[in-house]
Amino acid sequence: MNLNDPIWNKLKGESLFLTLNGMIFFLFLALGGEFSVLMPSSDVSSLEKRTLTPFPQFSWDNLLMGHYTDSLDLHYSDNFPFRDGWVEWTARLKDNFGYRPNDLRLYTINNEFAALDEGLNKDTFKVKTIDTLKTGTAADTTKKPLYSPGTIMIYNGMAIQIFTGSKTRAEAFAGMVNRYREQLHDSVRVFCMVAPTATDFHLPMEEKQARNLERPMIQHIHEYLDSGIQAVDAYEEIERNISDYLYFRTDHHWTGRGAYHAYRAFCRTAGLEPADLTAFKRRVRRNYLGSLYGITKDVRLKDHQDSVESFRLPIATTLYRFPDPQLMDSVRANLFAETPNYTTFLGGDYPLIRIEADNGSTRNALVIKDSYGNAVCPFLAMHYRSVYVIDYRTFEKNILSFIQVNRIHDLIFIHNTFAANAEFTAKKETYLLYAKAYRRQPAETDTTSVQGTEPRIEGNRELPPKQKP
Amino acid sequence: MVFASLIFLFLFLPLNLFLYYLSGNQMYRNVLLIIFSFFFYSWGEPVWILVMIFSATVDYLNAIVIERNRGTVWAKAGLISSLVVNLGLLFLFKYSGFFYQTLNQWFGLSLEVPSFALPIGISFYTFQTISYVVDVYRSEVKAQYSYMKYFLFVSLYHQLVAGPIVRYAHIAHEIENRQTSIKDISNGVNRFCIGLFKKVFFANVAGELVKQYLDADLTSLSTGGAWFGLLMFSLQIYFDFSGYSDMAIGLGWMFGFHYHENFNYPYIAKTATEFWRRWHISLSTFFRDYLYIPLGGNQHNGFRNLIIVWFLTGLWHGASWNFILWGLYFGMLIGLERIWLKALLDRIPTAFSHFYLVLAAMIGWAIFYFTDLERLGTFISVLSGFAQQPLWNNVVSIDFMSHLYWLLAALICCLPVYHYVNRWINERFHPSLSGNLTLAYTGLNVVILLISVSMLVGKSYNPFLYFRF
Numbered sequence: 034m035n036l037n038d039p040i041w042n043k044l045k046g047e048s049l050f051l052t053l054n055g056m057i058f059f060l061f062l063a064l065g066g067e068f069s070v071l072m073p074s075s076d077v078s079s080l081e082k083r084t085l086t087p088f089p090q091f092s093w094d095n096l097l098m099g100h101y102t103d104s105l106d107l108h109y110s111d112n113f114p115f116r117d118g119w120v121e122w123t124a125r126l127k128d129n130f131g132y133r134p135n136d137l138r139l140y141t142i143n144n145e146f147a148a149l150d151e152g153l154n155k156d157t158f159k160v161k162t163i164d165t166l167k168t169g170t171a172a173d174t175t176k177k178p179l180y181s182p183g184t185i186m187i188y189n190g191m192a193i194q195i196f197t198g199s200k201t202r203a204e205a206f207a208g209m210v211n212r213y214r215e216q217l218h219d220s221v222r223v224f225c226m227v228a229p230t231a232t233d234f235h236l237p238m239e240e241k242q243a244r245n246l247e248r249p250m251i252q253h254i255h256e257y258l259d260s261g262i263q264a265v266d267a268y269e270e271i272e273r274n275i276s277d278y279l280y281f282r283t284d285h286h287w288t289g290r291g292a293y294h295a296y297r298a299f300c301r302t303a304g305l306e307p308a309d310l311t312a313f314k315r316r317v318r319r320n321y322l323g324s325l326y327g328i329t330k331d332v333r334l335k336d337h338q339d340s341v342e343s344f345r346l347p348i349a350t351t352l353y354r355f356p357d358p359q360l361m362d363s364v365r366a367n368l369f370a371e372t373p374n375y376t377t378f379l380g381g382d383y384p385l386i387r388i389e390a391d392n393g394s395t396r397n398a399l400v401i402k403d404s405y406g407n408a409v410c411p412f413l414a415m416h417y418r419s420v421y422v423i424d425y426r427t428f429e430k431n432i433l434s435f436i437q438v439n440r441i442h443d444l445i446f447i448h449n450t451f452a453a454n455a456e457f458t459a460k461k462e463t464y465l466l467y468a469k470a471y472r473r474q475p476a477e478t479d480t481t482s483v484q485g486t487e488p489r490i491e492g493n494r495e496l497p498p499k500q501k502p
Numbered sequence: 503m504v505f506a507s508l509i510f511l512f513l514f515l516p517l518n519l520f521l522y523y524l525s526g527n528q529m530y531r532n533v534l535l536i537i538f539s540f541f542f543y544s545w546g547e548p549v550w551i552l553v554m555i556f557s558a559t560v561d562y563l564n565a566i567v568i569e570r571n572r573g574t575v576w577a578k579a580g581l582i583s584s585l586v587v588n589l590g591l592l593f594l595f596k597y598s599g600f601f602y603q604t605l606n607q608w609f610g611l612s613l614e615v616p617s618f619a620l621p622i623g624i625s626f627y628t629f630q631t632i633s634y635v636v637d638v639y640r641s642e643v644k645a646q647y648s649y650m651k652y653f654l655f656v657s658l659y660h661q662l663v664a665g666p667i668v669r670y671a672h673i674a675h676e677i678e679n680r681q682t683s684i685k686d687i688s689n690g691v692n693r694f695c696i697g698l699f700k701k702v703f704f705a706n707v708a709g710e711l712v713k714q715y716l717d718a719d720l721t722s723l724s725t726g727g728a729w730f731g732l733l734m735f736s737l738q739i740y741f742d743f744s745g746y747s748d749m750a751i752g753l754g755w756m757f758g759f760h761y762h763e764n765f766n767y768p769y770i771a772k773t774a775t776e777f778w779r780r781w782h783i784s785l786s787t788f789f790r791d792y793l794y795i796p797l798g799g800n801q802h803n804g805f806r807n808l809i810i811v812w813f814l815t816g817l818w819h820g821a822s823w824n825f826i827l828w829g830l831y832f833g834m835l836i837g838l839e840r841i842w843l844k845a846l847l848d849r850i851p852t853a854f855s856h857f858y859l860v861l862a863a864m865i866g867w868a869i870f871y872f873t874d875l876e877r878l879g880t881f882i883s884v885l886s887g888f889a890q891q892p893l894w895n896n897v898v899s900i901d902f903m904s905h906l907y908w909l910l911a912a913l914i915c916c917l918p919v920y921h922y923v924n925r926w927i928n929e930r931f932h933p934s935l936s937g938n939l940t941l942a943y944t945g946l947n948v949v950i951l952l953i954s955v956s957m958l959v960g961k962s963y964n965p966f967l968y969f970r971f
Contacts, residue, residue: 126956
């Protein structure tokens with residue numbers, strides 16, 4: 034084709050291309066806009082585990098305060114066509130912004146991890162007793178953290194939260210456990226298990242030298258515990274078996290197998306004979322992408338999907354969940370939920386869970402835990418008639434009266450190192466020592482769905498500091 | 503509303519373009535632009551839009567008063583009333599809190615500190631209308647008798663909220679009678695896409711790192727980290743602001759307005775004096791034409807004038823001492839350059855003078871960033887390596903390496919590469935190929951538009967991070 038042909042020249046005359054340039058821009062935006070308006074909007078993002086911003090309700094107040102347009106902005110971007118695809122593509126793009134030695138990368142989550150600290154129901158536990166919390170006296174000699182809290186490192190296809198503990202906070206936590214010991218009758222045994230996360234075991238060597246480790250922090254807590262408390266050294270047991278699949282690569286929890294080793298450590302401390310892993314029926318769900326993938330959207334994690342391994346008990350068990358903090362209502366369920374993620378253990382986090390097991394034992398245990406405890410509790414059901422499981426974040430009742438009414442023999446704290454180093458944990462659990470005792474609801478409002486599931490908590494009396502179980 | 507938002511890109515802009523080009527009637531187009539500008543402004547500022555209308559109306563009337571009473575005391579009164587009203591509004595909304603705080607601090611008073619929300623764009627539109635009234639007073643332009651046309655000048659959403667500070671004289675004839683050519687539209691599209699890309703691809707990414715480094719606990723920052731954070735802020739502020747100006751200029755072209763350039767590759771300057779001829783040009787020329795020269799320029803009391811101008815330039819950027827410090831810092835550099843530094847810089851190899859300017863600008867940005875002077879002090883001591891903090895740490899290496907390609911691209915885009923490439927192509931190739939060149943731009947636009955949209959959607963990715971699901 035002769036480029037100098039006048040017709041060709043005219044056809045591809047500049048204005049044609051200029052028009053094309055303008056039109057492509059306009060059509061891209063206009064059609065995209067039209068499409069975005071016509072697309073049906075959805076309510077929930079399964080990817081982000083949150084409800085999407087709904088179309089805002091109009092009110093003059095909202096409009097004048099600027100809230101209305103803010104919500105519209107959020108609603109629009111939350112419901113943008115093919116949003117998940119764009120998000121993933123952006124993650125891939127950003128992944129190529131630079132060169133990553135050792136395949137190592139960092140994500141910083143601003144403020145969100147602090148949620149663990151600040152916690153739920155901030156207002157409900159503001160009581161005087163918090164001020165009197167025993168926080169220990171030693172100065173905070175911890176090395177300054179090199180990472181801001183909420184840093185996630187991706188290394189070898191595994192996401193690892195960077196631990197930033199502080200001795201002051203660790204002491205506050207130990208002080209809180211000590212306070213339980215003081216208030217409880219001697220016949221109630223108190224166990225404290227601080228669960229290590231993947232951070233110590235899976236970070237690259239040079240990183241370990243540079244920052245806070247969990248082990249010294251756990252030891253520090255153990256040193257601060259009163260002699261009447263039995264510290265469970267889960268760390269050592271896990272470290273010995275670390276070549277096994279004990280931590281998820283894409284989630285911030287340990288695996289069922291990791292929890293099993295923690296359970297063994299507990300048995301050793303409590304003088305129980307741990308069940309062998311072969312005694313359980315192993316069940317595996319594959320292709321799990323956990324919380325840390327959800328946060329980072331890191332491509333490497335997607336290539337290293339997890340599987341969720343659970344160990345089903347050889348004995349009959351029943352589980353009751355109390356989803357409402359008022360403990361008004363309970364739902365009967367299985368010890369393991371058929372979900373393809375960490376919520377398979379106990380079905381997730383609830384203010385209170387009661388596990389009844391047919392094992393001939395006459396002893397009862399109470400576990401106060403964060404989500405790390407969920408995977409341990411099924412194993413404990415091998416040894417106790419009833420295992421009560423309290424999630425301190427959402428439970429609002431008095432734990433002392435709970436212990437008394439339910440005839441608890443063993444009180445077991447199971448917290449991961451992050452929770453044990455969070456101010457919120459010590460404050461909230463101290464609060465639970467002094468919270469109002471459970472007031473039994475009148476029978477007609479007791480909407481118990483399964484017979485015999487209401488908690489056996491009674492009375493609304495002030496309990497003496499030392500109680501008899 | 504902001505340009506770099508999905509709702510602007512996919513709904514507001516295409517609708518505005520479509521309706522605008524529906525009719526060639528100038529009156530229709532002007533009214534349409536005013537309606538859209540109103541909507542644009544009130545999206546983010548539903549209440550304080552009244553301040554804008556009030557300020558604009560006062561200046562409209564004063565300009566007419568001045569025009570009708572030239573040479574009389576009324577003209578002067580009109581000018582003074584405009585200055586008082588505009589600067590008064592600016593003082594009330596922007597500086598009254600700072601002023602009272604300072605009074606309280608200095609004299610130990612406890613006056614109640616007023617707290618107004620800063621109306622969006624007030625610093626820009628007040629300066630814009632001041633320049634109009636002064637120009638009318640100086641008989642440089644004729645007063646606009648049509649309120650509608652005048653209001654179009656003030657409210658035009660392209661430049662209303664973040665500049666450039668457009669002078670009435672520059673667009674007076676375009677308000678009356680503007681021609682839109684397809685070439686202008688196409689160029690506008692190119693310019694807008696580039697601006698959007700600068701904002702989303704460079705400024706936003708740099709901004710995340712700025713937050714991570716400069717908002718963190720400064721006592722745990724390494725010297726290398728401090729420099730890295732500062733570099734990121736230098737990039738963020740340049741790409742953010744110049745990107746915004748690019749978008750404004752591009753939008754102007756799409757609708758037939760030609761605004762003056764606001765940035766001219768400031769980081770390639772060799773002196774602070776030159777830097778300010780390239781950075782936020784519409785502001786520095788405003789201060790030059792309406793303050794520095796009337797005060798006597800460098801002919802009478804040159805240094806006094808310099809101090810006044812730079813004090814006010816600093817203050818314009820924000821109601822806080824660090825901005826004043828920042829202004830005076832540049833005033834000092836420019837003063838020094840005038841006495842001897844410039845002569846020295848001219849004599850040494852240009853590499854050194856470039857280095858001097860980049861260093862000076864970066865230190866300036868540190869002063870600009872920290873509104874808390876105590877934090878500024880800490881930061882400077884870390885930056886200079888005098889603090890007892892490590893010079894380097896691993897996190898900086900990781901962040902640096904994992905943004906390496908992006909960083910190189912950002913640094914290259916601070917240079918007039920686009921300019922050079924354009925010129926090279928134009929000189930090198932036959933004009934008949936300019937159609938192909940346009941086609942190449944179209945391709946570039948599509949790519950950077952896709953990236954920008956993707957990253958805007960990606961930014962809205964906001965996983966629910968409280969660890970319970």
